[in-house]
Amino acid sequence: MNFLSRMSKKSPWLYRINAGSCNGCDVELATTACIPRYDVERLGCQYCGSPKHADIVLVTGPLTARVKDKVLRVYEEIPDPKVTVAIGVCPISGGVFRESYSIVGPIDRYLPVDVNVPGCPPRPQAIIEGIAKAIEIWAGRI
Amino acid sequence: MTDSLVQTLSVLFAAVVFPGGIFAITLGLALKGFDRRVFARLQRRVGAPLLQPFYDVLKLMTKRTLVPENANLVVFLMVPLLGLASMGVAAAMIPIPGLYDPSPAFGDLLVLFYLLSVPAVMLMLAGSASGSPFGGIGFSREMAIMLAYEGPILLVIVSVALKTGAALGQPICLSLSEIVRYQQAHGAYLFDPWMWPAVLTYIAFIPANLGISPFDIPEAESEVLEGPLIEYSGVALGLLKLTSAVKSVVVIGLGIVLFFPNGPEGLFGLVVFALKCLVITVCGVSVLRAAVGRMRIDQAVIFYLKWPELLGIASLALVAMNL
Numbered sequence: 343m344n345f346l347s348r349m350s351k352k353s354p355w356l357y358r359i360n361a362g363s364c365n366g367c368d369v370e371l372a373t374t375a376c377i378p379r380y381d382v383e384r385l386g387c388q389y390c391g392s393p394k395h396a397d398i399v400l401v402t403g404p405l406t407a408r409v410k411d412k413v414l415r416v417y418e419e420i421p422d423p424k425v426t427v428a429i430g431v432c433p434i435s436g437g438v439f440r441e442s443y444s445i446v447g448p449i450d451r452y453l454p455v456d457v458n459v460p461g462c463p464p465r466p467q468a469i470i471e472g473i474a475k476a477i478e479i480w481a482g483r484i
Numbered sequence: 485m486t487d488s489l490v491q492t493l494s495v496l497f498a499a500v501v502f503p504g505g506i507f508a509i510t511l512g513l514a515l516k517g518f519d520r521r522v523f524a525r526l527q528r529r530v531g532a533p534l535l536q537p538f539y540d541v542l543k544l545m546t547k548r549t550l551v552p553e554n555a556n557l558v559v560f561l562m563v564p565l566l567g568l569a570s571m572g573v574a575a576a577m578i579p580i581p582g583l584y585d586p587s588p589a590f591g592d593l594l595v596l597f598y599l600l601s602v603p604a605v606m607l608m609l610a611g612s613a614s615g616s617p618f619g620g621i622g623f624s625r626e627m628a629i630m631l632a633y634e635g636p637i638l639l640v641i642v643s644v645a646l647k648t649g650a651a652l653g654q655p656i657c658l659s660l661s662e663i664v665r666y667q668q669a670h671g672a673y674l675f676d677p678w679m680w681p682a683v684l685t686y687i688a689f690i691p692a693n694l695g696i697s698p699f700d701i702p703e704a705e706s707e708v709l710e711g712p713l714i715e716y717s718g719v720a721l722g723l724l725k726l727t728s729a730v731k732s733v734v735v736i737g738l739g740i741v742l743f744f745p746n747g748p749e750g751l752f753g754l755v756v757f758a759l760k761c762l763v764i765t766v767c768g769v770s771v772l773r774a775a776v777g778r779m780r781i782d783q784a785v786i787f788y789l790k791w792p793e794l795l796g797i798a799s800l801a802l803v804a805m806n807l
């Protein structure tokens with residue numbers, strides 16, 4: 343088991359959930375993968391299309407009332423062990439959407455958040471640091 | 485009695501350890517690692533470590549395997565096993581020049597041709613058994629593109645078999661070992677201008693069969709969320725990844741055997757074989773993948789029915805003219 347968990351630590355696959363984000367954070371997430379300066383692939387990460395392949399979930403956005411059920415359902419579909427990273431200030435407090443009638447966040451009322459990466463939007467370096475922390479937490483759960 | 489036992493054991497060994505099974509998995513994953521690294525370097529990124537595909541597969545072994553509620557359980561879980569098994573046998577049928585000659589018990593080129601289409605059929609089954617609409621779309625796309633590329637590859641195989649057969653004084657030669665031996669003695673087909681249309685057709689066939697951009701349409705992760713693979717997780721997904729790794733060895737290895745099997749004897753032949761695989765992966769897969777975007781399914785089907793099919797017919801005609 344020890345060998346397997348040491349090897350798995352090198353292969354965290356990322357999955358993005360957009361819980362009503364303004365897209366600013368999602369663009370930054372794409373930046374961390376697509377721009378040579380901020381390559382997350384060197385940590386072994388890979389964005390995957392299906393939640394069933396994911397290890398680390400990146401949630402962006404303030405969790406609007408409309409997407410709440412869908413987000414929770416997609417979250418359920420991610421096989422254990424998984425780690426949740428909240429990207430941007432929106433999932434933490436609602437950010438610029440705070441106290442809006444359409445917001446049911448903050449997100450940690452519904453999902454167990456392991457790492458918060460604040461910023462509006464956070465810098466790619468901060469996102470990569472958040473992912474690196476998430477990998478540490480994830481390694482403890484395998 | 486003991487003879488047949490020894491033969492059974494050696495066939496089993498070939499399919500499970502060398503050159504099928506374990507050896508092909510290792511080679512396939514290593515090629516994939518190189519491919520990812522070269523791809524990243526072409527985009528001026530650092531890229532994943534060379535051993536990344538190994539880590540990925542080991543990781544998938546530790547994950548939970550989920551089966552969707554409306555999936556067909558038996559088909560859903562059998563598909564990855566059948567795919568890997570068929571590819572293990574197919575890899576054992578590829579001779580490694582100077583080192584390994586497949587036992588005649590495996591059958592000939594035609595059996596290999598059928599085995600080559602098994603993973604695609606398995607992917608279709610996976611897509612339809614998963615009960616997901618994206619899986620269904622992946623299924624129909626996989627089927628369309630498979631119908632388009634099977635024709636040209638059959639034409640290539642027949643051209644090579646006819647040419648070798650004519651040279652050996654038979655109507656047609658379907659034995660891979662004979663094809664390798666003939667080329668070892670009389671020079672590779674790669675350097676024979678009459679065979680160039682066949683070589684080109686084979687090069688065009690590689691990306692479609694391996695599901696590489698621009699023909700990764702069935703598994704396009706940004707449109708159909710990895711299509712047939714969408715509902716797979718854990719060990720089952722790991723087995724599917726292993727299948728695709730072995731498949732790349734089989735497809736590239738078959739290309740080497742058909743057109744350029746020349747190499748030294750013994751263990752050194754293995755090194756040369758692996759190097760050839762590496763060169764084809766880098767030139768034919770990584771560079772192509774980095775250079776082009778994804779086609780639409782109709783464009784891909786029309787492309788295959790037009791150019792590779794025409795080239796295949798041309799190569800068959802050239803071979804028939806020279807008989």
Ligand code: SF4
Pocket residue numbers: 362363364365366367402403404429430431432433437438461462463464
């Ligand atoms: S944190 Fe800022 S950039 Fe990110 S989703 Fe919220 S408002 Fe947009």
